[in-house]
Amino acid sequence: MQVLSVHSWPQAIAHLDADAFFVSCEQASRPALRGKCVAVGKERGIVIALSYEAKAKGVKRGMFVSEAKRIYPGIIILDSNHETYGLFSVRMFEILKRFSPKIEEYSVDEAFIDLTGLRRLYACSYRELALKIQDTIEKELSISVSIGISITKVLAKIASKYKKPHGITAIPGNEIHLYLSNILIEDVWGIGPNTASLLKKFNINTALDFALKNENFVKKYLSKPYIQIYNELKGEPSIDFVEKISPKSISKAKSFYPPSNEESFIFSELLKNLKLSCAKARRFNLAASKLSIFLKTSDFQMLSVEAKLSSPSAMPLMLTESLREVFFKIYKPEYSYRQTAVVLSGLTEKIQYSLFDDRAKIEKIVSVYNAMDDINRRFGRNSVHLGASSDSYVHKERTPNLPLLNIKV
DNA sequence: TCTGGGGTCCTAGGACCC
DNA sequence: TCTGGGGTCCTAGGACCC
Numbered sequence: 001m002q003v004l005s006v007h008s009w010p011q012a013i014a015h016l017d018a019d020a021f022f023v024s025c026e027q028a029s030r031p032a033l034r035g036k037c038v039a040v041g042k043e044r045g046i047v048i049a050l051s052y053e054a055k056a057k058g059v060k061r062g063m064f065v066s067e068a069k070r071i072y073p074g075i076i077i078l079d080s081n082h083e084t085y086g087l088f089s090v091r092m093f094e095i096l097k098r099f100s101p102k103i104e105e106y107s108v109d110e111a112f113i114d115l116t117g118l119r120r121l122y123a124c125s126y127r128e129l130a131l132k133i134q135d136t137i138e139k140e141l142s143i144s145v146s147i148g149i150s151i152t153k154v155l156a157k158i159a160s161k162y163k164k165p166h167g168i169t170a171i172p173g174n175e176i177h178l179y180l181s182n183i184l185i186e187d188v189w190g191i192g193p194n195t196a197s198l199l200k201k202f203n204i205n206t207a208l209d210f211a212l213k214n215e216n217f218v219k220k221y222l223s224k225p226y227i228q229i230y231n232e233l234k235g236e237p238s239i240d241f242v243e244k245i246s247p248k249s250i251s252k253a254k255s256f257y258p259p260s261n262e263e264s265f266i267f268s269e270l271l272k273n274l275k276l277s278c279a280k281a282r283r284f285n286l287a288a289s290k291l292s293i294f295l296k297t298s299d300f301q302m303l304s305v306e307a308k309l310s311s312p313s314a315m316p317l318m319l320t321e322s323l324r325e326v327f328f329k330i331y332k333p334e335y336s337y338r339q340t341a342v343v344l345s346g347l348t349e350k351i352q353y354s355l356f357d358d359r360a361k362i363e364k365i366v367s368v369y370n371a372m373d374d375i376n377r378r379f380g381r382n383s384v385h386l387g388a389s390s391d392s393y394v395h396k397e398r399t400p401n402l403p404l405l406n407i408k409v
Numbered sequence: 410t411c412t413g414g415g416g417t418c419c420t421a422g423g424a425c426c427c
Numbered sequence: 428t429c430t431g432g433g434g435t436c437c438t439a440g441g442a443c444c445c
């Protein structure tokens with residue numbers, strides 16, 4: 001047997017993955033749902049999360065809700081509630097920070113935790129430490145998680161998936177090969193369908209096959225991300241640990257049914273996405289210097305454009321003109337569309353004004369938005385919104401001097 | 410996996426400069 | 428007004444992730 005790394009724990013990286021997270025949050029907040037066949041997913045849409053009971057009945061993620069109901073008529077379908085999931089997520093990360101100050105919030109329901117050197121402090125093995133974390137989350141949040149521990153991030157990912165749900169798997173450096181031989185190449189984090197089919201042509205079918213390939217082969221056929229994965233599989237840390245930084249882009253997308261080619265409708269959908277993404281940017285205290293839009297046609301083609309903004313902004317009223325311009329660059333009435341999306345990027349912390357902008361006007365708009373965000377924070381989301389931005393499509397005038405407030409508290 | 414929504418990172422190639 | 432090579436910045440598009 002080949003040994004890929006001789007040391008058992010040069011460092012200890014844990015990967016935590018919540019089990020059926022969205023559904024678990026629903027079950028945690030409504031105990032009556034526990035032990036039942038539950039799915040999260042919009043009516044007419046697709047299933048995005050399933051309880052293990054529902055999985056056992058043969059319902060799969062990505063299925064149409066109607067299909068899921070046919071397979072198991074007793075299934076309970078819930079509307080997704082991302083605010084709740086976000087709250088559980090925050091509390092889960094807070095628990096993790098009690099164990100180690102160094103954590104990477106990888107997604108709402110996943111985190112990497114650097115446990116290196118903590119055995120002495122907790123007077124236990126890494127496996128036992130993972131067990132304590134798992135217990136704490138279960139007791140405090142009623143959420144079940146699986147944890148994998150190994151010496152690199154890619155291996156920790158493999159470990160957390162090895163036994164699920166409610167698993168604890170530790171892969172020390174000297175046992176890597178025992179695990180990798182059971183992992184199909186397409187199941188490795190970061191290897192997608194394209195790369196998997198390329199590798200299979202060279203007879204690489206498992207993670208172990210890949211790890212045992214020589215470096216020249218890897219450098220000849222693959223690019224940087226895959227070289228990193230290759231190193232990590234061999235037990236050599238190569239992918240940075242990222243402690244949370246602010247987002248690099250903010251987007252909002254929404255599909256609708258049936259598809260439409262009506263200009264004013266498509267534009268109003270874009271405007272909604274613009275408002276939502278701007279609101280999110282303001283929550284992070286960020287301003288966008290680039291605006292892109294995406295239109296998805298009914299046959300799933302993507303049309304997109306990007307525009308540079310004269311000054312960074314997170315205020316819909318200041319971006320509406322740009323939105324209109326980019327929209328007419330790609331909108332073609334002969335297609336029909338099923339989704340629009342807005343992406344804000346080039347995000348900057350401080351809002352800078354170019355010399356050509358009317359500073360006073362900008363500041364007035366900023367203060368109105370600040371007041372609005374404040375009201376929404378105190379009285380709940382969507383208590384207040386700006387009237388002018390929703391129908392500015394109809395009146396093709398420039399940005400109004402003072403936006404109107406529509407208050408519906 | 411017949412299609413929801415939100416992200417990240419990398420590469421190739423063009424523009425522009427010296 | 429001929430022509431080489433190198434650096435940097437930006438953009439579009441691909442691949443992948445949850």
